[in-house]
Amino acid sequence: MMHLTLEFGGGLELLCESVKSHNVDVVLESVGEKEGKLVMRDLLCWVKTNLIKERPEMFLKGETVRPGVLVLINDCDWELCGTLDAVLEEKDEIAFISTLHGG
Amino acid sequence: MMHLTLEFGGGLELLCESVKSHNVDVVLESVGEKEGKLVMRDLLCWVKTNLIKERPEMFLKGETVRPGVLVLINDCDWELCGTLDAVLEEKDEIAFISTLHGG
Amino acid sequence: PPYGDHGLSKELIYRYSRHLLLPDFGIQGQANLLNSSILVVGAGGLGSPVALYLAACGVGRLGIVDNDIVELNNLQRQIIHTEAFIGKHKVESAAAACRAINSTIDVIEHKGALLAVNALDIISKYDVVVDATDNIPTRYMINDGCVLLNKPLVSGAALGLEGQLTIYHYNGGPCYRCLFPTPPPTSACQRCSDSGVLGVVPGIIGCLQALEAIKLASSVGVSLSGRMLLFDALSARIRTVKIRERSLNCDACGENPIFTKKLFRSFDYENFTETPIFDLSCENLMLL
Amino acid sequence: PPYGDHGLSKELIYRYSRHLLLPDFGIQGQANLLNSSILVVGAGGLGSPVALYLAACGVGRLGIVDNDIVELNNLQRQIIHTEAFIGKHKVESAAAACRAINSTIDVIEHKGALLAVNALDIISKYDVVVDATDNIPTRYMINDGCVLLNKPLVSGAALGLEGQLTIYHYNGGPCYRCLFPTPPPTSACQRCSDSGVLGVVPGIIGCLQALEAIKLASSVGVSLSGRMLLFDALSARIRTVKIRERSLNCDACGENPIFTKKLFRSFDYENFTETPIFDLSCENLMLL
Ligand SMILES: [Zn+2]
Ligand SMILES: [Zn+2]
Numbered sequence: 001m002m003h004l005t006l007e008f009g010g011g012l013e014l015l016c017e018s019v020k021s022h023n024v025d026v027v028l029e030s031v032g033e034k035e036g037k038l039v040m041r042d043l044l045c046w047v048k049t050n051l052i053k054e055r056p057e058m059f060l061k062g063e064t065v066r067p068g069v070l071v072l073i074n075d076c077d078w079e080l081c082g083t084l085d086a087v088l089e090e091k092d093e094i095a096f097i098s099t100l101h102g103g
Numbered sequence: 104m105m106h107l108t109l110e111f112g113g114g115l116e117l118l119c120e121s122v123k124s125h126n127v128d129v130v131l132e133s134v135g136e137k138e139g140k141l142v143m144r145d146l147l148c149w150v151k152t153n154l155i156k157e158r159p160e161m162f163l164k165g166e167t168v169r170p171g172v173l174v175l176i177n178d179c180d181w182e183l184c185g186t187l188d189a190v191l192e193e194k195d196e197i198a199f200i201s202t203l204h205g206g
Numbered sequence: 207p208p209y210g211d212h213g214l215s216k217e218l219i220y221r222y223s224r225h226l227l228l229p230d231f232g233i234q235g236q237a238n239l240l241n242s243s244i245l246v247v248g249a250g251g252l253g254s255p256v257a258l259y260l261a262a263c264g265v266g267r268l269g270i271v272d273n274d275i276v277e278l279n280n281l282q283r284q285i286i287h288t289e290a291f292i293g294k295h296k297v298e299s300a301a302a303a304c305r306a307i308n309s310t311i312d313v314i315e316h317k318g319a320l321l322a323v324n325a326l327d328i329i330s331k332y333d334v335v336v337d338a339t340d341n342i343p344t345r346y347m348i349n350d351g352c353v354l355l356n357k358p359l360v361s362g363a364a365l366g367l368e369g370q371l372t373i374y375h376y377n378g379g380p381c382y383r384c385l386f387p388t389p390p391p392t393s394a395c396q397r398c399s400d401s402g403v404l405g406v407v408p409g410i411i412g413c414l415q416a417l418e419a420i421k422l423a424s425s426v427g428v429s430l431s432g433r434m435l436l437f438d439a440l441s442a443r444i445r446t447v448k449i450r451e452r453s454l455n456c457d458a459c460g461e462n463p464i465f466t467k468k469l470f471r472s473f474d475y476e477n478f479t480e481t482p483i484f485d486l487s488c489e490n491l492m493l494l
Numbered sequence: 495p496p497y498g499d500h501g502l503s504k505e506l507i508y509r510y511s512r513h514l515l516l517p518d519f520g521i522q523g524q525a526n527l528l529n530s531s532i533l534v535v536g537a538g539g540l541g542s543p544v545a546l547y548l549a550a551c552g553v554g555r556l557g558i559v560d561n562d563i564v565e566l567n568n569l570q571r572q573i574i575h576t577e578a579f580i581g582k583h584k585v586e587s588a589a590a591a592c593r594a595i596n597s598t599i600d601v602i603e604h605k606g607a608l609l610a611v612n613a614l615d616i617i618s619k620y621d622v623v624v625d626a627t628d629n630i631p632t633r634y635m636i637n638d639g640c641v642l643l644n645k646p647l648v649s650g651a652a653l654g655l656e657g658q659l660t661i662y663h664y665n666g667g668p669c670y671r672c673l674f675p676t677p678p679p680t681s682a683c684q685r686c687s688d689s690g691v692l693g694v695v696p697g698i699i700g701c702l703q704a705l706e707a708i709k710l711a712s713s714v715g716v717s718l719s720g721r722m723l724l725f726d727a728l729s730a731r732i733r734t735v736k737i738r739e740r741s742l743n744c745d746a747c748g749e750n751p752i753f754t755k756k757l758f759r760s761f762d763y764e765n766f767t768e769t770p771i772f773d774l775s776c777e778n779l780m781l782l
Contacts, residue, residue, distance in 0.1 A: 009724065010656060011684065018229070020726070058682055068678025070722075072735050079738035095735075097724060099674060101683055102653035102691060103540040103628040112436065113368060114396065121517070123438070161394055171390025173434075175447050182450035198447075200436060202386060204395055205365035205403060206252040206340040223567045227690025230655060230728060255543070255701070258573040259694040279511045281595055285546040288594035306576035307569055366516060367715075402515025406547040406708060409701040413543070417694045417727055427655075427728035435730070439705055440518060440715035442723070444732040 002026050002038055002090055006047065010098030012069065015059055016051045024050070040071070041084040043094065059096070070097045105129045105141055105193055109150065113201030115172065118162055119154045127153070143174070144187040146197065162199070173200045214240075218310065222264055235424040236264060240311075242423035243267035245332035247320050247348055249300040250274070251408030252338035252362050252415060254286035259416035261304035265423060267312040268304060269332055272296040273319035273484075283405030319483065320344065322473050325351040334422050336415055337361040342395050343475035343483050349374060349382035350465055350473070353458040358422050358431075362415040365396055367404050369411035369437040372430055372449065373418055375459060379431035384453040384460075389479040407439050502528075506598065510552055523712040524552060528599075530711035531555035533620035535608050535636055537588040538562070539696030540626035540650050540703060542574035547704035549592035553711060555600040556592060557620055560584040561607035561772075571693030607771065608632065610761050613639040622710050624703055625649040630683050631763035631771050637662060637670035638753055638761070641746040646710050646719075650703040653684055655692050657699035657725040660718050660737065661706055663747060667719035672741040672748075677767040695727050 006022040013020045026046050028036055044060060052059050058066065064084060065071055071078040072095040078086055088094070109125045116123045129149050131139055147163060155162050161169065167187060168174055174181040175198040181189055191197070214236070219226065225236050244265050246256050249272040260268050274296045276287045284296075291299035297315045304313045316328055320339075329335055329351045337348050337359055345361070352359040358376035363369065375381040414435065421427040434449050457464045465473070476482055502524070507514065513524050532553050534544050537560040548556050562584045564575045572584075579587035585603045592601045604616055608627075617623055617639045625636050625647055633649070640647040646664035651657065663669040702723065709715040721734050745752045753761070764770055 009726065010658070011654070011682070020729075058679070066679060066682070067676035068674055068682055070673070070735075070737070075733060075735040077736060077738045080736065097658075098682060099678070100651035100653045100656060100658050101628065101630045101633060102651055102689070103536050103538050103626050103696060112438065113370070114366070114394070114401075123441075161391075169391060169394070170388035171386060171394055173385070173449070178445060178447040180448060180450045183448065200370075201394060202390070203363035203365045203368060203370050204340065204342045204345060205363055205401070206248050206250050206338050206408060217566070221566050222570050224570055224690045225692065227688075228654060228692060231690070231692060255573075255697065259571075259697050262570055262573050263693045264570070278505070278509050282510050282512055282550055282552070283547075285543075285550050285595060289597055290594065306578065307573060309577055367518060400515075402512045402519070404513065404516060404519060404705075404708070405551045406701055406705045409543065409547050410698065410705065413694055413697040413701050414730075417692075417698065418730065420692070420694060421727075421730075428730065430730045433730070435732070439709075442702075442706065442709075442716065442718045442721070443734065444723070446731065 002028060002088065004043075004088065004091070005093040006051065007093065007095040009095065010100050012059065012096050012098045015054055017053055022051060038088045039084065040073075040078060040082075040086045040088065043088060044084075065096065068099050070099060071095070072097065105131060105191065107146075107191065107194070108196040109154065110196065110198040112198065113203050115162065115199050115201045118157055120156055125154060141191045142187065143176070143181060143185075143189045143191065146191060147187075168199065171202050173202060174198070175200065221310070225263070231424065231426055235426045238424040239264050239420065240266045242334065243269070243332045244334045244336060244419050244423060245269040245271065245329060246336045246338055247271045247344070248338035248340065249284070249286065249296040250280065250338065250340060251283040251364060251403060251405070252412040253300065254284045255409050255412035256336050256338055256416045256419070257300050257304055258286055258307065259413060260419060261308045261311060261313065263420055264308065265311060267314060267332070269314040269316055269328070270297050270300050271316040271320045271328060272300070283403065283408055285409070320348065321483075322347055322471050322475060326355060326467055326470065329357060330355050332357065334419050335359050336419050338412065338415065341483055341485070342389060342481050343479045345382060346389070346479060347475045350458050350470055353381050353463070354465060354467055354470055360415050360418045360422070362411040364408035364411045365403055366401055367407060367439040369407050370434060371411055371414050371418070371437070372434040373422070376422070376429060376431040378452060380450055380452045381456060381459040383458040384456045385449060387453070387457065392480045395481055404439060407437070410437060509598070513551070519712065519714055523714045526712040527552050527708065528554045530622065531557070531620045532622045532624060532707050532711060533557040533559065533617060534624045534626055535559045535632070536626035536628065537572075537574065537584040538568065538626065538628060539571040539652060539691060539693070540700040541588065542572045543697050543700035544624050544626050544704045544707070545588050545592055546574055546595065547701060548707060549596045549599060549601065551708055552596065553599060555602060555620070557602040557604055557616070558585050558588050559604040559608045559616060560588070571691065571696055573697070608636070609771075610635055610759050610763060614643060614755055614758065617645060618643050620645065622707050623647050624707050626700065626703065629771055629773070630677060630769050631767045633670060634677070634767060635763045638746050638758055641669050641751070642753060642755055642758055648703050648706045648710070650699040652696035652699045653691055654689055655695060655727040657695050658722060659699055659702050659706070659725070660722040661710070664710070664717060664719040666740060668738055668740045669744060669747040671746040672744045673737060675741070675745065680768045683769055692727055695725070698725060
């Protein structure tokens, strides 16, 4: 089991009953394959199943997040950490932020 | 030896040649007594000796910081962590911020 | 309260429609704002955005206190004033700007300095106080007055390339004296007129003060009480730190406070802080 | 450049004295500002504080582009406009406000929309561009134009109770397309007119945009390039995150960019993003 903090912002929280911050325990058995490691690919599935209450197409497109969503692992763009293959560690903080266009 | 990040703000950086952030290694032997622990009391002495280049009276008054200086240990007011007796740990970040009054 | 039944006119619904659309704010938040009163102490670098945004958003009664006259060297940061108002009272200038943005709210001009003799009378007329002043005796005085009258205080400061922001005496949190029971040595007190300030730095802190005042007045969101925001413009670094709790020994808000309204009115804040309320400008240029 | 020898008149030295006193800014920073030119695209919620603070601080030439007319429901957040300007062009209103604060700078009015056909001509006249617009086709277009002309882009956005800020195409950092190579689905694009915005939120982001533009124009401090500031008003939480590097595959700034000036001028940004540039307001109210 891995304890993570998941955050949703920029409007994505509306998909999770308007709750922005979620402290979750992700059970390793239920996901992941390679040596019991939890990678972002697994987490996206877990989020879609467990947190997203409506319009999953506003969160995912194919196997990754939809265009216009920034993914941050411990305040760092997931593009710098391996995107879908980024390995997560206990107490990591993952944020999903929809980019804003208003002014 | 203990690695710490020390920050000075609100004008206190002027006492340290205008450098706001200092990555320092504090040698334990040189300070501290109780069981080799480094406490804030020791660190203030160390800072006064090693970093403050001018007007130490703008930093310390007696054995503590002068009135109007906030001390933060890992972004938390040192009043909540024991002030002079707060025990420091490896990689702690300690900030000394002079309060501002301008507007 | 006139908007207690959300009886907003068509015009007000249109004016504030961008607020009414917000699920987390909505008509209740707007009605709360329209029924609220906020006092802004200081119409300078911080007070400029505070007053403009509070007027624009629809605070029902907005009071502005200041003793100064608009000068050319204010205009680099005090965006509420224009060249046409140079030589006139800042309060008049600021009030005119607020009314030009929103003629439907009540803007009250308190011309003259906020002093211990008049502070309680003025503060008592408002729900929330914003400290946008530039000197330490006035900061202690506003704090003590807010504690005596049990008003939340949104306190901001800016100098050079840095800013600080918190809320005092709210929701069981600390007051200014809890953090700073002893005034700093006078040699540590700088004003913008002494040391300079990048104009947009008080702009940022002032906007954040306006936001916190709006949150308090509309009962929306989680306030900065118990936390302090520290802003460093050069590095674009902003962090929020946890500050101490209310002190039971505090002279203002502790279990045995020394202040009564009577003592407050005659308390000599300039002597207590060894600092004049009024700026002597070039004469007291200090390096730290 | 007229201020290249720091030849500031007595009046300008007095006007900007609070900047000149700053050791980290000083006369060189002020001279750089006075010699610089900044384009603000959008005179709405973000553009209001951007234009006011840039005018106040002494940017030598300040351009403002907007196609809109001032409406009453703008005044809840667009503090550069007043009731007296309702029905008039936002550019005229904003320029008048900037000139009233600082008659010594050059304020240029670009009335009408920034479109692919005219963007390069307009952007090419300025050193720094501030994106203070409210729609996604224009955001892609400004980005591509800034990359083609090699101008740094200070990009801010605000909606609801949140704001975002970064700098694109500066100092080897990423551009907007590096982060967002594919436009989001139209159902994910909201405007303030659709979903509402707390008025002071664009105020805070706009002031931070002004600061970053001033830092770029004056060559002072460390910019937000490579980092993005995320602001949540309800919790008063501000954090700065590290964003990806420039993408070598980027259509705009990569090693084999698809854009030429000619292609840019005829590129259909509305079709690319499946979003209209001009707001159809109530007709396209979307919930997310
Ligand atoms: Zn207290
Ligand atoms: Zn790019």
